[in-house]
Amino acid sequence: MIRERETAWRLDWRRHLVFALLAAVFALSVAGLAFGLAAAVPVTPLPQEIAFALGLLVFALLGNRLLFGYGFLVSYLQAVHAGRTDPKQDQRAFMRSRAWPVHRAGELTRAGVALFWAERLDPDRYAFFGAFALLLLVTAVTALDPVANLLTGGFLEGAVWGAAVPVFFVFLLEALARWQIDELLAEQVIWADPSPAGERS
Amino acid sequence: MYRPVPLILIASILALFIGWGGGGYLAWSRASATLAALPAAPVVTAAEYDREARVLAVTLTNPGLVPIELVSKTLVLRPAEGGKDVALLDVAFSGGSLTLPPASLERLELALEPGDPKLSVGDVLAASIAYRYPEIADLYLLTHSFVAGSEDAPEKDGADGADASKDETPTVGGDDAGEDTR
Missing domain, CATH: 1.20.5 (Single alpha-helices involved in coiled-coils or other helix-helix interfaces)
Known part of the structure; x- marks a missing residue:
């Protein structure tokens, strides 16, 4: 049965085609939106808007590793939940989780691999949220002083709102990954080895 | 799931x-x-006449955030009973022009000359101020009509409290200083 599922997943090229088409449509719409906006707004951007864009850009770059790391982790865990992982995918997840200096391939469960993977991303997450917290702190402190507020001119606030967008996505993906790992752990721990003292016995 | x-x-x-x-x-x-x-029109918030110094003091505000450049001032006296309008003053500001900074309140003093006729009750003193904006080529005119009351012109007895009928009419491009007193 597992074999059938794997072959079915591998041979389903229509699925890849649909995803490729969707990606093309998405890219086209984003490009069209950008060009449409560029054509519709002939005025020069305000300094506040530039501050917003800079905050968004800088934090998107800073959180790039996290966005892709948690994104791949979430997609792997989704595949695990759906029961459509193949050995190649598991192997890639094991490589990405950086568990191989400690464990051999096949030694860990998928939940264990996911835990290693999430833990590997923790320092980056700490630095990312730390940078955002520092930006927030500087903005709040300068907003307290009228003179300093006049000097910064509300540009720091724009940078904060721009930075809040990638921060939101990182937070969301990380929380989703943790939710999935907890779900997987509960599934494996409870269902694999039901404890006699537990409620389900 | x-x-x-x-x-x-x-x-x-x-x-x-x-x-x-x-x-x-x-x-x-x-x-x-x-x-x-957006340029804003200057607004006269107060006008008072100093009888001893013979000075009409006009308080101008710039409610907008675009500076207003005051170019020239004109003072016209229209007698209450008959007679012709008398142009008393038509000069540029010292230094060429005066700038009303954004969101500011300024007091402008328009002095009558020693040879000018004295105010009597009911006389209208029309103060016109020409102004322009930094990036607009046009010249605008603000006219404030000051009606002399009994305390402004004690030479004759008058019972009407004409101070209440102050009137300000910002007009564009035309000079209607002595025409409209409502």
Whole structure:
């Protein structure tokens, strides 16, 4: 049965085609939106808007590793939940989780691999949220002083709102990954080895 | 199938908050930039006549965020009973022009010459101020009609409290200083 599922997943090229088409449509719409906006707004951007864009850009770059790391982790865990992982995918997840200096391939469960993977991303997450917290702190402190507020001119606030967008996505993906790992752990721990003292016995 | 319902709720609230805040910030900065670029007309908030010094003091405000350049001032006296309008003063400001900074309040003193006729009750003193904006080529005219009351002109007895009928009419391009007294 597992074999059938794997072959079915591998041979389903229509699925890849649909995803490729969707990606093309998405890219086209984003490009069209950008060009449409560029054509519709002939005025020069305000300094506040530039501050917003800079905050968004800088934090998107800073959180790039996290966005892709948690994104791949979430997609792997989704595949695990759906029961459509193949050995190649598991192997890639094991490589990405950086568990191989400690464990051999096949030694860990998928939940264990996911835990290693999430833990590997923790320092980056700490630095990312730390940078955002520092930006927030500087903005709040300068907003307290009228003179300093006049000097910064509300540009720091724009940078904060721009930075809040990638921060939101990182937070969301990380929380989703943790939710999935907890779900997987509960599934494996409870269902694999039901404890006699537990409620389900 | 798992459904992270609390996560979806929290993410929705956060997304609403961030969209509201960021969109509000962008809209506010665009709106304030637009408002700051709009020129505002100067407004006369007070006018009083000093009988001893023979000076009409006009308080002008610039309610907008574009500086207003006052170019020249004109003073016209229209007698209450018959007679012709008398132009008393028509000069440029010292230094060429006077600038009303954004969101400011300035007191402008228009002095009568020693040879000018004396005010009597009911006389209208029309103060016209020509002004222009930094990036607009046109010249605008503000006319404030001051009606002399009994305390301004004690030479004759008058019972009407004419101070209440002060009138200001900003007009564009025309000189109607002595025509409209309502």
